Amino acid sequence: MNLFADIRTLVLDSLTALQSEGVLPAGLDFTNVAVEPPRDALHGDMATNAAMVLAKPAKSKPRDIAEALAAKLLQDARITAADVAGPGFLNLTLDPASWTAIVPQAIKSGADFGRSDMGQGKKVNVEYVSANPTGPLHVGHTRGAVFGDALASLLDFAGYDVTREYYINDGGAQVDVLARSAYLRYLEANGQEVAFEDGTYPGDYLIPVGQALKEKYGDSLVGKPESEWLADLRAFGTEAMMDMIRADLKALNIEMDVFYSEKSLYGTGRIEAAIDSLKDKGLIYEGVLEPPKGKKPEDWEPREQTLFKSTEHGDDVDRPVKKSDGSWTYFAPDIAYHYDKISRGFDELIDIFGADHGGYVKRMKAAVSALSDGQVPVDIKLTQLVKLFKDGEPFKMSKRAGTFITLRDVVEQVGPDVTRFHMLTRKQDAPLDFDFDKVLEQSKENPVFYVQYANARICSVMRKANEAGVDTSDAILAAADMGANTHPAELALARKLAEWPRLLELAAKHNEPHRVSFYLYELAAEYHSLHNLGKAEPQLRFWQADNTDLSLSKIALTRAVSVVLSAGLGILGVTPMTEM
Structure with missing residues (x-):
């Protein structure tokens, strides 16, 4: 049940009636x-911009349209003032x-309250993480x-057919560096002293x-030339790292549908x-190409390359897809x-x-537009940096990774639920x-x-x-008399409960799951406010020991809140707490 959509339908029907009466001209776009x-x-409870957006095409004054529309809407029993x-x-x-x-609608629908067919089963690929x-x-x-x-779950809730995908960047030079780093740890395991130089990875995770x-x-x-072990250690090291990454994702309760290898693009046409x-x-x-911005002409060596328009x-400039030596640029496999x-x-x-991929957005959008003849939209979201603090100071926990703080470090400190929710308390x-x-x-x-x-209460x-x-039970609560909640x-x-279906559609439309966490906080605030009022006003307490029927009506209201909190937390990948 989407009350906002229902009232919008009422507004549109009223506008159509005004057209049939000659108050508004035919052919208006609603x-x-x-x-x-x-x-x-x-x-008030709701507002409509109908008169404002229709005034110019209708060649009428906005207030005249609004007053005529108000008279129509007041004929509906749900509207008490316009x-x-x-x-x-x-x-x-x-x-x-x-x-x-x-309230009864939410209770009857349970976890599906707010679920919609907005996506109409469209197939959406959400690629995320994709770390080297x-x-x-x-x-x-x-x-x-x-x-x-969370975005993938949100889109699924909104009726899309979602595929979660991880792109394994295993085709570039960084995997050679991994192999060399693993070889150093191999030598170390064989009793030799080693030094991590030339950009090799010193993290303990390779031990x-x-x-x-x-x-x-x-x-x-031991002592063999690189040509004899590089290819094998590339494959061995990559698989070991992917096992580690899968375990990291599992610690956050994340499961991918597809792991797609960049390497599979090479040598396959x-x-x-x-x-x-x-x-x-x-x-x-x-x-x-022209020299890049910031380069002095004498520093620029013009070379003929294969370019994509x-x-x-x-895009701002054309992009190379093949170097002058005939090898592919890093952009070419991404296009493929x-x-x-x-x-x-x-x-x-x-x-x-x-955040470091900001310069990549336009070229990737251009490629998808060209490849699909503009038929397949691509939305590229950039996630900004996270700064860690403890006791008000920047916090560093582990040298296990060599130079950075790991996902596992964070999850082990606060748990997956806290990690996930807090990561969605700001727009990405x-x-x-x-x-x-x-x-x-x-x-x-x-x-x-x-x-x-709030849910535990x-x-x-x-x-x-x-x-x-x-x-x-839900059957009993859904049948309770809601007229006692005045x-x-x-x-x-x-009212806040009624916003849930609309909020979900807006969040899915804009690919913004943080809207869900914001809404859940606002809903919890409304609940806590009512709960606290009951301390001073006994008639507002959810449990009325001497009046079972009244208790059921008030508990039903809170049960509906729990339904929405649980559904929202589920979208965020957070387990609702039943006691604290």
């Missing part, structure tokens, strides 16, 4: 007519029963992992890899096929990878990159501070505690009722 909460709650404000906004007040009717397989995931990857996983190599090869590779597709569209040519699809996604039939693509493109003291603090200032505590009320012999605080809570 697409931009919206019904949403007013900016100021004192102005007030024209300012130049023509229309503020609506609904009958309280319209709000409290949400050269070590464990670090705290920056953690944010992208949580964001991507077990070196020991495993010794178990497999003994000392047969897939890169060539993607570039040929662009060439067939006249988008590949041989040319010389990405400027024809919104996205060509493969398009070929797999995805209707939409979402890429989640780290805003910097995030992760303070280990504050995320474990039991106060209103800690969003994850505040939301979890509700469960406590229901246990108390059950101990008194009252049946609080206090402004109770109605405010019901």
